[in-house]
Amino acid sequence: MTGGDVRHDLLEATITKICMQSRRFYEHSSPGITVSSASLPGTYTRIFRPTLSRRVYKRVLRYFGSDTHTIAEEEGQSEIVVSFSTPRDIGHTIPNLVEEISVHLKKTWINADRMRRHQVPYCSLMVSLSGDFLWTTHNACQKGQTANEDQVAGLAIFETSEIKNNDVLLWRVKDLLDFFDSNPRFESSRIIDSWARTWAKNADEYLCWDYVPREALVSFVPFEDLAPGEDGPEEILLRPVFLSSKNLGDYRKRVSPLKRLTMDQYRDRISSFMMRAIKDRVASHVDADSFVNIMVRNFEDPSHWGYSLAPCGDDLGLMLRRVINVKYA
Helix, strand or coil: CCHHHHHHHHHHHHHHHHHHHHHHHHHCCCCCCCCCCCCCCCCCCEEEEEEEEEEECCEECCCCECHHHHHHHHHHCCCCCCCCCCCCCCCCCHHHHHHHHHHHHCHHHHHHHHHHCCCCCCCCCEEEEECCHHHHHHHHHHHHHHCCCCEEEEEEEEEHHHHHHCCCCEEEHHHHHHHHHCCHHHCHHHHCCHHHHHHHHHHCEEEEECECCHHHEEEEEEHHHHCCCCCCCCCCCCCHHHHHCCCHHHHHHHCCCCEEECHHHHHHHHHHHHHHHHCCCCCCCCCHHHHHHHHHHHHCCHHHHCEEECCCCCCHHHHHHHHHHHHHC
């Protein structure tokens, strides 16, 4: 066995350990966690991505490839000619992988700096996803407000089990950091700095290697339906302060005091959002009960969306379940 084979086997063994650690984490998580185990029988996991896709060849790219994968498809003018890679395919060692993750987590900052210097942007081998619906919705709205006429912004919802069924590597960054930090020889504490860690924590970030398969897409919601303009319905869920805040930290500082609503008023906003943004956009293969459960949990705390509710004897979770069931059914 050559030195290269040993390094590759070690890399694959490490990736396997990370995946096993992720599975143990999910199996011991509380039932109320937003992202639960997709590997357990009968359970479904939803992860999200704010998107800003270019219109290419009179269509919109919605398979969500990494920078390098998207460039290859555009240059080949076809999805068919683009091969799918793994860390082993490109000769990555474990230190290479740690370094790749570190740079990817800081890609936004790195490319902003390169743009100022008129340098070529950094192109990543990975795709970022999030387990936090609120964070993703806000980020998608930020992208939507800056998109030009050649771009389509929106929010994508994915099924993790379908990603894994297509043999695409998917990691939760928290699990990656826990594993690397427990092995000092990887020097992850030095390579992956506090800025990158904070970003990943705030977004509950996941990393998908190379691309997200089309089969995993549950729904895609264009920005225009997330945040309709002045001619939209009166009972809009996303408040102006949500749309104008530069990030969630800024939003939480500015949203106080919360807007007081009755239970019925909050229900109407959720109902309008589900009807406009989600209805008729969910893939036919999606399990309805699991989808409803995920969406209910995203709206159970009105303060996340800038609201407080007047005292009421009704059960909020039950009310949301009824509304979402009606709008999704």
